[in-house]
Amino acid sequence: MMRRSLIFDVSIDTVFRMSLVFSIFMFFAGHNAPGGGFIGGLVAGAALVLRYLAGGSDGSQQVGARFAHVMLGTGLMIAVATGFGGWVWGTEFLENTGVGAELPLLGTVKATTSLLFDAGVYLVVVGLVMEALGSLGHEVER
Amino acid sequence: MNALVVLPVALPLGAAGLSYALNRYPRFQRVLGVATLTTVLGLAIALLVNVQANGVLVKAIGNWTGPIGITLAADLFSVIILVVSMVVLLAVLVYAIGSPRTSSEARFFYPTYLILTAGIALSLLTADLFNLFVAFEIMLSASYVLITLGGSRDQIRHGTTYVIINLLASMLFITAIGITYAAAGTVNMADLAVKLGDISPAIRDALGALFLLVFGIKAAIFPLFFWLPDSYPTAPAPVTAIFAGLLTKVGVYAIIRTQTLLFPSDGPSTLILVLAGLTMVVGVLGAIAQNDIKRILSFHIISQIGYMIMGLGLFTIAALAGAIFYIVHHILVKTALFLVGGLVEHTMGTSRLRRLGGMVHRAPFIAALFLIPALSLAGIPPLSGFLAKLTLVQAGLEINQFLIVGVSLAVSLLTLFSMIKVWSGVFWGTPDPAAPPGEDVGTGRLVFPRLMVLPTAALVLLTLVFVVAAEPLYRISEHAAITLLDPTLYIEAVLGR
Numbered sequence: 001m002m003r004r005s006l007i008f009d010v011s012i013d014t015v016f017r018m019s020l021v022f023s024i025f026m027f028f029a030g031h032n033a034p035g036g037g038f039i040g041g042l043v044a045g046a047a048l049v050l051r052y053l054a055g056g057s058d059g060s061q062q063v064g065a066r067f068a069h070v071m072l073g074t075g076l077m078i079a080v081a082t083g084f085g086g087w088v089w090g091t092e093f094l095e096n097t098g099v100g101a102e103l104p105l106l107g108t109v110k111a112t113t114s115l116l117f118d119a120g121v122y123l124v125v126v127g128l129v130m131e132a133l134g135s136l137g138h139e140v141e142r
Numbered sequence: 143m144n145a146l147v148v149l150p151v152a153l154p155l156g157a158a159g160l161s162y163a164l165n166r167y168p169r170f171q172r173v174l175g176v177a178t179l180t181t182v183l184g185l186a187i188a189l190l191v192n193v194q195a196n197g198v199l200v201k202a203i204g205n206w207t208g209p210i211g212i213t214l215a216a217d218l219f220s221v222i223i224l225v226v227s228m229v230v231l232l233a234v235l236v237y238a239i240g241s242p243r244t245s246s247e248a249r250f251f252y253p254t255y256l257i258l259t260a261g262i263a264l265s266l267l268t269a270d271l272f273n274l275f276v277a278f279e280i281m282l283s284a285s286y287v288l289i290t291l292g293g294s295r296d297q298i299r300h301g302t303t304y305v306i307i308n309l310l311a312s313m314l315f316i317t318a319i320g321i322t323y324a325a326a327g328t329v330n331m332a333d334l335a336v337k338l339g340d341i342s343p344a345i346r347d348a349l350g351a352l353f354l355l356v357f358g359i360k361a362a363i364f365p366l367f368f369w370l371p372d373s374y375p376t377a378p379a380p381v382t383a384i385f386a387g388l389l390t391k392v393g394v395y396a397i398i399r400t401q402t403l404l405f406p407s408d409g410p411s412t413l414i415l416v417l418a419g420l421t422m423v424v425g426v427l428g429a430i431a432q433n434d435i436k437r438i439l440s441f442h443i444i445s446q447i448g449y450m451i452m453g454l455g456l457f458t459i460a461a462l463a464g465a466i467f468y469i470v471h472h473i474l475v476k477t478a479l480f481l482v483g484g485l486v487e488h489t490m491g492t493s494r495l496r497r498l499g500g501m502v503h504r505a506p507f508i509a510a511l512f513l514i515p516a517l518s519l520a521g522i523p524p525l526s527g528f529l530a531k532l533t534l535v536q537a538g539l540e541i542n543q544f545l546i547v548g549v550s551l552a553v554s555l556l557t558l559f560s561m562i563k564v565w566s567g568v569f570w571g572t573p574d575p576a577a578p579p580g581e582d583v584g585t586g587r588l589v590f591p592r593l594m595v596l597p598t599a600a601l602v603l604l605t606l607v608f609v610v611a612a613e614p615l616y617r618i619s620e621h622a623a624i625t626l627l628d629p630t631l632y633i634e635a636v637l638g639r
Contacts, residue, residue: 007532009568059612069162069163069165072162072163073158073159073160073161073162073164073165073253074159074163075159076156076158076159076162077156077159077160077163078158079155080156081156084156085404086147086204091201091205092147092202092203093145093152093201093204094203094204096204096206110206
């Protein structure tokens, strides 16, 4: 068993949550600014690595590492399905379509198919990080 | 109809996602894999018919047309290779399902295999240099997983060589793309074909050489082949078969595509012919020195690549048609040979010649399955290898390139010699009692799983069909070669003019 650090253990909870919120922010910011599904996924992945460092693979198991493969696979399927969605809506493969609306407080909000694609990418990245922690992490601890 | 161009890439990717999500259910993964590859094979054949009737098919991803967006384009050359690739991928998948060594690794094998399929399809269909890089990366990342699947010490050691050499090649590749973009301001291949004409010939030649180097590493041509014989034989038999049959040929495809479209020469290229000759000779000499079926066959891949490059070096319609013809023949024959090697290893527990012998009496059918593609590889008439070599030799004689023709004929003879060596080692004679025992364990019983024999036999049968259908096949190859040498149709289609 690893030696645990008190400061790390106490702060990890706050840092973990903040990182996840930040990753969601990055995910949405990505439409026109730096960010997006890949970057957002990496930030979330980094948060998961922190969690792993604090609690070992037991710690990351708590956040659902057992379903990493489902997450990764579903993400890939969502991304591909967005491509085919273009045909359903009568546009081209992977062509971006979407709706915009004026909402109170938030201003102009757009929902686009590229966001859906990015959601797929996000899931793939997070799933991959969790899978790597699961399989490589177990080896390290042994 | 243009949607057909996207599907061979998108379908395997989506199926890989599903296969990975449900990786606790190997039975489902098997059905999904076979169903997907069968569908993609059907689509590839539909694409072939379509391209033959209507010319180059182009699809702009996300409706961003070239040269800005990413375009996929299917011309006859890419579609021919696509069809053969899918045939081989399907056959090897069935073989893998029957093979006990992969079934234990099923969880990761099936999704990764589908990703590999998507990568190969994208490499063949893309009309964008950067997208070609992405396609190669998809294909290679999948291959890194496949080559180390099982994780034995030997696999990891040789896998490391494989990964490092390919990462190096990828780095060179992306550098070359960067320089190209700096020089010509575009990475769309059709656009480049036009714009590279305007930049200084010195830069153009340098770029041509750089791309030849990059794809030369992937295709294992002289002197960049050293990684291949070490890394291929350690993987499980179906994986080795697909790597040997297909992956290096995707490299050859990229060489032929870039050299004809972006850096066309006026006549026979001495540099490429010298490389072709040396690749043939060194590969076959390496094969003669080996004492293990898989290693012998691995060295033969290298020597065979030389023939394809020779077709490119001669740079006439007949020669390029010969090269395409040769690639088709080679993919089928080479994969079949490796599958037979896998069958031998599966029952006898080893692929080293000294510890094998007498299989012709104990398993005559397997012996026949080996003999046909082996003789074909050596170029014995009337088998497919003879026809493929004949087209290349004729093309060489037409333009008086006697030296390379002589070399190619001599190499054929040496190929025959080393095939006979395998034949007498494995199928004739008796195992050498003095041979040092290995740590390998085989079943020892001569029971061949039906699912392993069936696809092997199907591929051998296809090489025979190749002979019967040689005339129409050659016509299609010739047609493809004409489009390669006169790329205006391709350029106009991709740029949407």
